[in-house]
Amino acid sequence: LKANGVEFVGGASARAIEKGKSAPLRVLTDRGDYEGDLVLLAIGVRPDAGLARATGLKIGSTGAIAVNFSQQTSIANIYAAGDCCESFHRVSRRWVNVPLGDIANKQGRVAGRNIGGKPMTFDGIVGAQSFRLFSLQCAATGLSEKEAVDAGFSPVSNITWGSAMAPALGMRKIGLKLTADRSTGKLLGAQAVGAAGAVGRINALSVALWAGMDLDQIGYLDLAYSPPYSPSWDIIHNAAQALGRLL
Numbered sequence: 001l002k003a004n005g006v007e008f009v010g011g012a013s014a015r016a017i018e019k020g021k022s023a024p025l026r027v028l029t030d031r032g033d034y035e036g037d038l039v040l041l042a043i044g045v046r047p048d049a050g051l052a053r054a055t056g057l058k059i060g061s062t063g064a065i066a067v068n069f070s071q072q073t074s075i076a077n078i079y080a081a082g083d084c085c086e087s088f089h090r091v092s093r094r095w096v097n098v099p100l101g102d103i104a105n106k107q108g109r110v111a112g113r114n115i116g117g118k119p120m121t122f123d124g125i126v127g128a129q130s131f132r133l134f135s136l137q138c139a140a141t142g143l144s145e146k147e148a149v150d151a152g153f154s155p156v157s158n159i160t161w162g163s164a165m166a167p168a169l170g171m172r173k174i175g176l177k178l179t180a181d182r183s184t185g186k187l188l189g190a191q192a193v194g195a196a197g198a199v200g201r202i203n204a205l206s207v208a209l210w211a212g213m214d215l216d217q218i219g220y221l222d223l224a225y226s227p228p229y230s231p232s233w234d235i236i237h238n239a240a241q242a243l244g245r246l247l
Contacts, residue, residue, distance in 0.1 A: 004134045009034075045099050047084045060086045064097040069121040071111035079115060081107035088124035091142050091188055091209055092151040098125060126209040127189075130199045139202035142189030142209045145179055154182040156246055160239035164197030166227035172196045176239045178205075178215075185214040185247055187240075197229070201236055215244040 001008050012031040020026035023035035047064040049057075058074035060066040065085040067073055073080050082104035086095040103125055110122040130139035148155035157179040164172040174194030180187050190205040192198035208218050219240035225232055 001133070045083065047097060047099070049084065052080070052084070060095050060097070062086055062095065062097040066095070069123060070114045070119065071107055071122060072114065079111040081111045087122070090124040090126055092147065094151065096125075096127075098127060100129060126206050128202060128206040130202065135195060136193060137196065137198035138191075138193050139199045140189070140191040141202050141206040142187065143179065144189055144191075148179055148181070148188045153188060155179050155188055156182045156243065158239065158243040158246060160235060160242055162235040162238060163231060164194055164235070165229060166231050169227050174198055174201070174235055176201060176235050178239045178243045180215055180243055180247070182247055185216065185244065187213060187215065187218060197235075201234075204236060215240045215247070219244060 009029070009031055012029040014027055014029050016028045017039055018026050018028065020035040024037055025039050026033055026035045027039055047062075049059050049063060049065055052065045052073075053059060055078070056075065057078065057080075058066040064083075065073055065080040067080050067085045069088065071079045071081050071085070073085075083097075083099035085107070086097050087103055087107070088094075089096045089098075107122050110120055113120045126141055127143070128139075128141040130137070132138070143151060143153075143155075145155050145157055157177060159175060159177045161173065161175050164174040172195050174192065174197050177191045178187065179189040187205065187208055189209075190202060192201050204221070204223065205218070208221070219237050221236065223230070223234050223236065225234070
């Protein structure tokens, strides 16, 4: 952020937005006042279940519409898909609300298939997501440590740093954090950042989460190796083996 001219002020509470002096707007916070041309409020989203409640549909614990694996609601001929409804999290084994476009697309297709007489199920999610911060790839999947504790696991985590390609070809720094269950060794979640390769690693680990793999299995996965894309021991292997030694 600093390298790209962005000042980050963490832990600040916005108190008011008013007309600025040297810029159109000014934000008043408990850690100072800031002026600018635009104020963006990124405060998250929550499902609008008003119509569903009025219709008599069951609302889940997340505040989103409760559905089954066919996207069917509590009323037989009504289906729900997308940001308004819940999804089954395959790691926490709980119904959650994760408002992402790829999930909405899949749920919509499943709902359409079932409405059209060609049954299929949407078997859940692992919470995979990614974004780009300037030139930095950022991605995550599964549960964070806090989410793992809340789901009843005993998590242990480790951060591994390495290169996204063979060091002989140049260093492309990448960091990978893995979280696993102490008692079973099963992977619970992963986060990655790097100039290259972060999203690809998280996609691979999302499949591992979907399959319920443990650290021993992940530490020896057969991954596509080529020096421009990874060392012979990928950071996935190294991270899984390092975390396994902490169990």
